[in-house]
Amino acid sequence: MMVKVLYFASAQGLTNLKSEAVRLRDGSSVKDLAAEMLRLHPALKTIEPTIRYSVNFEIAESDTAIHEGDEVAVLPPVAGG
Amino acid sequence: MGSVRITRRRIDPFRVLASVADEEAGGAVLFVGTIRRRSGGRIVEGLTYEVYKEMAEKKMLEIERSVRNRWPVVRIAMVHRYGALGVGEVSVAVAVSCRHRAEAFEACRYAIDTIKGTLPMWKKERFKGGTETWAKGAPIEA
Numbered sequence: 026m027m028v029k030v031l032y033f034a035s036a037q038g039l040t041n042l043k044s045e046a047v048r049l050r051d052g053s054s055v056k057d058l059a060a061e062m063l064r065l066h067p068a069l070k071t072i073e074p075t076i077r078y079s080v081n082f083e084i085a086e087s088d089t090a091i092h093e094g095d096e097v098a099v100l101p102p103v104a105g106g
Numbered sequence: 107m108g109s110v111r112i113t114r115r116r117i118d119p120f121r122v123l124a125s126v127a128d129e130e131a132g133g134a135v136l137f138v139g140t141i142r143r144r145s146g147g148r149i150v151e152g153l154t155y156e157v158y159k160e161m162a163e164k165k166m167l168e169i170e171r172s173v174r175n176r177w178p179v180v181r182i183a184m185v186h187r188y189g190a191l192g193v194g195e196v197s198v199a200v201a202v203s204c205r206h207r208a209e210a211f212e213a214c215r216y217a218i219d220t221i222k223g224t225l226p227m228w229k230k231e232r233f234k235g236g237t238e239t240w241a242k243g244a245p246i247e248a
Contacts, residue, residue: 035240079158079161098226100226103226105162105198105228105229106198
Protein backbone atom coordinates (compact mmCIF):
# COMPACT_ATOMS: atom_id res chain seq x y z
CA MET A 26 0.00 0.00 0.00
CA MET A 27 1.04 3.61 -0.50
CA VAL A 28 0.89 6.33 2.14
CA LYS A 29 1.74 10.01 1.99
CA VAL A 30 4.44 11.03 4.46
CA LEU A 31 5.01 14.67 5.44
CA TYR A 32 8.22 15.94 7.01
CA PHE A 33 8.39 19.01 9.22
CA ALA A 34 11.09 21.28 10.65
CA SER A 35 14.36 19.41 11.32
CA ALA A 36 12.96 16.23 9.71
CA GLN A 37 12.53 18.22 6.49
CA GLY A 38 16.15 19.38 6.66
CA LEU A 39 17.46 15.87 7.36
CA THR A 40 15.53 14.26 4.48
CA ASN A 41 15.57 17.22 2.08
CA LEU A 42 11.90 16.44 1.50
CA LYS A 43 8.61 18.10 2.39
CA SER A 44 6.64 14.99 1.53
CA GLU A 45 6.85 11.74 -0.38
CA ALA A 46 4.84 8.65 -1.18
CA VAL A 47 6.09 5.61 0.72
CA ARG A 48 5.25 1.97 0.04
CA LEU A 49 4.46 -0.18 3.09
CA ARG A 50 3.39 -3.80 3.45
CA ASP A 51 -0.35 -4.24 3.96
CA GLY A 52 -1.16 -4.49 7.67
CA SER A 53 1.68 -2.19 8.68
CA SER A 54 1.59 -0.14 11.86
CA VAL A 55 3.45 2.99 12.93
CA LYS A 56 6.44 0.98 14.18
CA ASP A 57 6.83 -0.56 10.71
CA LEU A 58 6.64 2.89 9.21
CA ALA A 59 9.25 4.16 11.69
CA ALA A 60 11.62 1.36 10.67
CA GLU A 61 11.04 2.12 6.99
CA MET A 62 11.70 5.84 7.62
CA LEU A 63 15.12 5.06 9.14
CA ARG A 64 15.93 2.72 6.26
CA LEU A 65 15.00 5.34 3.64
CA HIS A 66 16.50 8.27 5.57
CA PRO A 67 19.32 7.18 7.93
CA ALA A 68 19.89 10.85 8.81
CA LEU A 69 16.66 10.73 10.84
CA LYS A 70 18.48 8.53 13.39
CA THR A 71 19.92 11.69 14.99
CA ILE A 72 16.43 12.77 16.12
CA GLU A 73 14.75 9.34 16.19
CA PRO A 74 14.08 9.12 19.98
CA THR A 75 12.24 12.46 19.91
CA ILE A 76 10.12 11.86 16.80
CA ARG A 77 6.36 11.36 17.10
CA TYR A 78 4.15 10.25 14.24
CA SER A 79 0.66 11.36 13.34
CA VAL A 80 -1.78 9.36 11.23
CA ASN A 81 -4.57 11.36 9.63
CA PHE A 82 -3.90 14.35 11.94
CA GLU A 83 -3.95 12.37 15.19
CA ILE A 84 -0.90 11.51 17.29
CA ALA A 85 -0.27 7.81 16.78
CA GLU A 86 1.10 5.05 19.03
CA SER A 87 3.60 2.50 17.76
CA ASP A 88 0.81 -0.05 17.26
CA THR A 89 -1.54 2.35 15.41
CA ALA A 90 -2.59 0.69 12.15
CA ILE A 91 -1.84 2.42 8.84
CA HIS A 92 -4.08 2.06 5.80
CA GLU A 93 -3.79 2.75 2.08
CA GLY A 94 -4.01 6.48 1.38
CA ASP A 95 -3.41 7.60 4.98
CA GLU A 96 -1.57 10.86 5.60
CA VAL A 97 1.30 10.29 7.98
CA ALA A 98 3.62 12.97 9.38
CA VAL A 99 7.05 12.89 10.99
CA LEU A 100 6.87 15.35 13.90
CA PRO A 101 10.08 16.48 15.61
CA PRO A 102 9.78 18.08 19.09
CA VAL A 103 7.34 20.99 18.90
CA ALA A 104 7.88 24.61 19.94
CA GLY A 105 4.71 26.59 19.41
CA GLY A 106 3.44 29.39 21.63
CA MET B 107 -13.80 36.42 14.09
CA GLY B 108 -13.71 32.64 14.52
CA SER B 109 -12.97 31.23 17.95
CA VAL B 110 -9.80 29.44 16.79
CA ARG B 111 -7.44 30.44 14.01
CA ILE B 112 -3.98 29.70 12.61
CA THR B 113 -2.91 32.60 10.46
CA ARG B 114 0.00 34.22 8.65
CA ARG B 115 -1.43 37.66 9.38
CA ARG B 116 -0.57 40.02 12.22
CA ILE B 117 -2.50 39.33 15.41
CA ASP B 118 -4.28 42.21 17.09
CA PRO B 119 -4.61 40.93 20.70
CA PHE B 120 -7.22 43.55 21.56
CA ARG B 121 -9.49 42.26 18.82
CA VAL B 122 -9.04 38.75 20.22
CA LEU B 123 -10.00 40.07 23.67
CA ALA B 124 -12.97 41.98 22.25
CA SER B 125 -14.22 38.81 20.57
CA VAL B 126 -14.86 37.13 23.95
CA ALA B 127 -16.89 40.02 25.39
CA ASP B 128 -20.26 38.79 26.60
CA GLU B 129 -22.90 40.06 29.00
CA GLU B 130 -22.89 36.70 30.79
CA ALA B 131 -19.18 37.07 31.62
CA GLY B 132 -17.88 38.77 34.76
CA GLY B 133 -14.25 38.60 33.70
CA ALA B 134 -11.99 37.97 30.74
CA VAL B 135 -8.32 36.93 30.72
CA LEU B 136 -6.04 37.61 27.77
CA PHE B 137 -2.67 35.93 27.25
CA VAL B 138 -0.36 37.38 24.62
CA GLY B 139 2.82 35.59 23.56
CA THR B 140 5.52 37.74 21.94
CA ILE B 141 8.91 37.17 20.34
CA ARG B 142 11.67 37.73 22.89
CA ARG B 143 14.94 39.48 22.05
CA ARG B 144 17.11 36.92 23.86
CA SER B 145 17.08 33.14 23.65
CA GLY B 146 19.62 31.03 25.51
CA GLY B 147 21.87 34.04 25.98
CA ARG B 148 21.88 34.88 22.26
CA ILE B 149 20.37 37.86 20.49
CA VAL B 150 17.38 36.95 18.33
CA GLU B 151 16.74 38.87 15.10
CA GLY B 152 13.52 37.08 14.30
CA LEU B 153 12.00 33.69 13.85
CA THR B 154 9.95 31.61 11.50
CA TYR B 155 7.10 29.39 12.67
CA GLU B 156 6.31 26.31 10.66
CA VAL B 157 2.98 24.59 11.15
CA TYR B 158 1.19 21.41 10.14
CA LYS B 159 -1.88 23.50 9.55
CA GLU B 160 -4.68 20.95 9.13
CA MET B 161 -3.58 19.09 12.25
CA ALA B 162 -2.99 22.28 14.26
CA GLU B 163 -6.49 23.56 13.45
CA LYS B 164 -7.96 20.25 14.52
CA LYS B 165 -5.88 20.31 17.74
CA MET B 166 -7.03 23.85 18.55
CA LEU B 167 -10.67 22.81 18.27
CA GLU B 168 -9.91 19.87 20.60
CA ILE B 169 -8.30 22.28 23.06
CA GLU B 170 -11.41 24.47 22.93
CA ARG B 171 -13.63 21.44 23.67
CA SER B 172 -11.38 20.32 26.49
CA VAL B 173 -11.31 23.80 28.07
CA ARG B 174 -15.12 23.98 27.86
CA ASN B 175 -15.39 20.54 29.51
CA ARG B 176 -13.30 21.67 32.46
CA TRP B 177 -14.48 25.24 33.10
CA PRO B 178 -17.78 27.09 32.61
CA VAL B 179 -16.38 29.18 29.77
CA VAL B 180 -18.65 31.76 28.20
CA ARG B 181 -16.41 32.51 25.22
CA ILE B 182 -12.92 31.52 24.16
CA ALA B 183 -10.71 32.69 21.29
CA MET B 184 -7.27 31.36 20.32
CA VAL B 185 -5.10 32.65 17.49
CA HIS B 186 -1.62 31.44 16.55
CA ARG B 187 0.49 33.06 13.86
CA TYR B 188 2.99 31.33 11.58
CA GLY B 189 5.55 32.45 9.01
CA ALA B 190 8.26 35.04 9.65
CA LEU B 191 7.95 37.19 12.81
CA GLY B 192 10.15 39.93 14.21
CA VAL B 193 11.14 40.58 17.82
CA GLY B 194 8.24 42.03 19.82
CA GLU B 195 5.57 40.73 17.44
CA VAL B 196 2.64 38.69 18.74
CA SER B 197 2.90 34.96 18.00
CA VAL B 198 -0.14 33.78 19.95
CA ALA B 199 -3.16 35.23 21.76
CA VAL B 200 -5.67 33.42 23.97
CA ALA B 201 -8.72 35.11 25.47
CA VAL B 202 -11.23 33.46 27.79
CA SER B 203 -14.32 34.94 29.39
CA CYS B 204 -16.13 33.33 32.30
CA ARG B 205 -18.69 34.31 34.90
CA HIS B 206 -15.92 34.65 37.49
CA ARG B 207 -12.24 35.56 37.30
CA ALA B 208 -10.72 32.47 38.95
CA GLU B 209 -12.02 30.11 36.29
CA ALA B 210 -11.06 32.55 33.52
CA PHE B 211 -7.43 32.62 34.74
CA GLU B 212 -7.29 28.83 35.08
CA ALA B 213 -8.90 28.16 31.71
CA CYS B 214 -6.61 30.62 29.92
CA ARG B 215 -3.51 29.13 31.56
CA TYR B 216 -4.58 25.62 30.60
CA ALA B 217 -5.30 26.68 27.01
CA ILE B 218 -1.91 28.31 26.38
CA ASP B 219 -0.02 25.47 28.12
CA THR B 220 -1.86 22.92 25.98
CA ILE B 221 -1.22 24.94 22.82
CA LYS B 222 2.49 24.86 23.61
CA GLY B 223 2.54 21.13 24.34
CA THR B 224 0.28 19.74 21.63
CA LEU B 225 0.19 22.00 18.57
CA PRO B 226 2.31 20.69 15.68
CA MET B 227 4.37 23.89 15.31
CA TRP B 228 8.08 24.55 15.16
CA LYS B 229 10.18 27.67 15.31
CA LYS B 230 13.44 28.43 13.59
CA GLU B 231 15.33 31.13 15.46
CA ARG B 232 17.44 33.57 13.46
CA PHE B 233 20.28 34.97 15.57
CA LYS B 234 22.42 38.06 15.23
CA GLY B 235 25.27 37.15 12.92
CA GLY B 236 23.07 35.10 10.64
CA THR B 237 22.92 31.63 12.22
CA GLU B 238 19.54 29.85 12.22
CA THR B 239 18.49 26.88 14.34
CA TRP B 240 15.30 25.03 15.16
CA ALA B 241 14.31 25.71 18.76
CA LYS B 242 14.82 22.59 20.86
CA GLY B 243 11.18 22.12 21.83
CA ALA B 244 9.65 19.05 23.45
CA PRO B 245 8.14 15.85 22.02
CA ILE B 246 4.51 16.53 21.10
CA GLU B 247 2.00 15.41 23.75
CA ALA B 248 -0.86 13.17 22.71
